[in-house]
Amino acid sequence: MKNLGDPKYFLGIEILRSQGGIFIRQKKYTLDLLVETGLLECKPIDTPIMANHGLQLIKGAKLADIGRYQCLVGKHIYLAHARPDIAYVVGLVSQFMHQPQEDHLEAALRIVRYLRGTLGHGVLFGENGHQRIMDTHTLTGPAT
Structure with a gap:
């Protein structure tokens, strides 16, 4: 066996280490999704779903x-x-996988537009098992 050092990627998940802990994100996967859906140049939105969305199956x-x-x-x-x-x-x-309607597809694409504005976001696993969502720019210390 050979030690290849600390992992940088695992199953498409980028792993960054800093003084604050271990940070994981899926920036490349998200970029690929934006390209695939044709939303790479879309205007980002602030929330992944509308308040009072009312998503349901409509006859x-x-x-x-x-x-x-x-x-x-x-x-x-x-x-x-x-x-x-x-x-x-x-x-x-995901509740509408068996019979998706146009409103459901629009909601799924809204998530992609939200992701466009939050490309650097991921999860920081810090000391004492604390976790928090954050952006790469707010990591403390050098990310490696």
Whole structure:
């Protein structure tokens, strides 16, 4: 066996070390998602879901492309591992995997627009097991 040192990436998750602890994020995965959805140049939004969203199945509503929807929501589920700030809304949109409607697809794409404005966000695992969501720019000490 050979020691390759501290990991920098693991399963697409970037691992940064600083004096504050270990920081994980999925910036490249998020950028790839933005390119794939055509939203790389979109205007970022402040929240991943509207207040009083009212997402539900509506009888007779226009259906979305089920394959596209399931693929997009699956990518959101993977992103939520290092982005607990989207966990609630990802759980919400995943409820409609069996019969997605246009409103559900719009909500899933809204998450992508939110991610556009929060590319550097991830989770810092600090001392004493404390965790918090933060941006790369606020790490204390050199990130390696």
